[in-house]
Amino acid sequence: MEKIKTLIVGAGASGLTLASKIGNSDVMLVERLDRVGKKLSATGNGQGNVSNEGVGVDKYFTSDTRAYNKIEKMLSRYGKEELIRFFESKGAVLTADERGRIYPAGKQASALTDLLRYDVAQRGVKVCLSTRVSALYRQGDGFLVTTENESGKKSIFAQRVVLCAGGKAAKNFGTDGSAYALAKSLGHSVTALYPSLVQLKTDTEHIKSLKGIRVYSQVKALINGKEVACETGDVIFTDYGVSGDVIFRLSAFVSDKTEGDVTLSIDLLPDISEQKLRDVLQQKSKLTHIPSGEILCGILNNQMGRAVVKRAKSESVNALVDVVKRFKLKVTGTLGYDYAQVTKGGIPLSEVDDELQSKSCKGLYLAGEILDVDGRCGGYNLQWAFTSASVIADALKN
Ligand SMILES: Cc1cc2nc3c(=O)[nH]c(=O)nc-3n(C[C@H](O)[C@H](O)[C@H](O)COP(=O)(O)OP(=O)(O)OC[C@H]3O[C@@H](n4cnc5c(N)ncnc54)[C@H](O)[C@@H]3O)c2cc1C
Structure with a gap:
């Protein structure tokens, strides 16, 4: 031997x-x-x-x-x-x-x-x-x-x-x-x-129309409502949830907790303050020639903007600002080991x-x-x- x-x-x-x-x-x-x-x-x-x-x-x-x-x-x-x-x-x-x-x-x-x-x-x-x-x-x-x-x-x-x-x-x-x-x-x-450093599955109710859309965002990961991590970068919306560099980075903090209460709170306009957005939308709401549902045209990607309006359920400025700055998705799992970089x-x-x-x-x-x-x-x-x-x-x- x-x-x-x-x-x-x-x-x-x-x-x-x-x-x-x-x-x-x-x-x-x-x-x-x-x-x-x-x-x-x-x-x-x-x-x-x-x-x-x-x-x-x-x-x-x-x-x-x-x-x-x-x-x-x-x-x-x-x-x-x-x-x-x-x-x-x-x-x-x-x-x-x-x-x-x-x-x-x-x-x-x-x-x-x-x-x-x-x-x-x-x-x-x-x-x-x-x-x-x-x-x-x-x-x-x-x-x-x-x-x-x-x-x-x-x-x-x-x-x-x-x-x-x-x-x-x-x-x-x-x-x-x-x-x-x-x-x-x-x-x-x-x-x-x-699995870790992996795409995250989320509740897809509010992102069905967004497959393939990439949005530069600041994303907070919340466990039981408490922030555990915050990262800025591109989020890519998919048919199962979210992907992109920023999601990979956040997954390290939450991939073992997805059976509990894990939420992503996405700021879709991280470089624009809440006050500035409110001011812009207040002005824009007076422009009566802009069709209903299109108030976020020129501010967000059009599909993203429509998804926000739909989710806000109204064109009230406060409701829109809240959804743009805190677009929440409940995390339901990960895409699994085949897609993960690390265990x-x-x-x-x-x-x-x-x-x-x-x-x-x-x-x-x-x-x-x-x-x-x-x-x-x-x-x-x-x-x-x-x-x-x-x-x-x-x-x-x-
Ligand atoms: C696509 C991808 C990109 C990544 N990018 C980065 C990055 O940029 N930076 C970073 O820090 N990390 C990155 N990682 C993670 C990093 O590669 C791993 O954490 C690291 O390689 C782990 O090193 P290791 O030696 O423990 O295992 P591995 O590098 O996974 O090596 C284990 C080896 O053991 C062999 N093996 C397993 N079982 C047996 C057996 N029974 N008999 C013989 N051979 C066996 C396997 O074939 C494998 O070659 C990435 C991972 C992936 C998948």
Whole structure:
């Protein structure tokens, strides 16, 4: 039987980072897809938003409030500077855009995958593609690992195993949630899971005529009437609810709460004050040649304007202003894991130590999205993949 010191399950963002940090001929990287880093290459609309100037623990979510301390400690060891230095040491140059989002200068995510792939190869890491780790068993101080590929099943003995196998979001990139079973088989639990950074389903009564309309808005997410997040950007109305960058960003705050009372309050004219709008409409209501129902023509997109008038049920200025500034939609769910960028929830951080080693199964480590940590939109999830893999790299090098 083949024996290996370190077996890494998954050649995604965290697996490639780890292999690049500790790689040698005694490290095996097993990837179920036919290429490494397929998801990494698709990130940030193909541009690779790998981190953010604003990285900090406040940009992350976990279901165990006691775990924030642990995340903070790890981020202080491996934050954005360390990520930039790491990629620069591999040959990339990273730059931040006006919103603080950090990208490779060439704005090509696949180039980062290439640099990691070249590095892993020159280190002599054994890369097994189109091969799935289907079972893990404890054997002595190590692990009996079952892999499966076109040629059939194989057993490998590994002294230590690192699960870098991702979560349940975007299964076309190899992450269908099946890796949680590997952790469970070695004694771990998994929290409730939810899709995040995803489109939101809403009550569609008032948006039926708006499919495909894009409106620059300020959107507040309210849980039980209390504001939990506020973002400004484009909202795209769809037949199931709302999409667009701003909705992705807000979904991180509410995607696990959609069975409760979650509402989006959309300000359709964020750059115009309520008073100014009221004044304009008061003047306009005197223009008798404007047809009934068209009072918002020239102020909002025509279809949007008609939907507002219909919803206000009158052309009273106060009613119209209220709907324009607070166009409310009840959130009823998300579009689901196939459309989500990230999984909320995972293996609890309380089940791993400060080096991300399993407390109950020594020699097993967990990195990246498989853990109960998810970030806001803007580079924070790739930063977490890098941070967690780097922490493990230190532990394995020592
Ligand atoms: C379309 C899209 C765009 C995104 N854009 C951004 C962005 O711009 N910025 C950002 O910060 N985050 C982004 N994300 C999120 C980010 O890509 C993930 O959070 C991050 O890749 C997670 O890293 P990971 O190493 O934990 O898992 P992944 O990168 O998902 O890698 C896991 C790997 O494990 C493999 N695998 C799973 N199970 C097995 C098994 N049993 N055997 C062998 N291999 C297995 C999978 O095939 C996969 O390659 C995006 C996600 C998507 C889907």
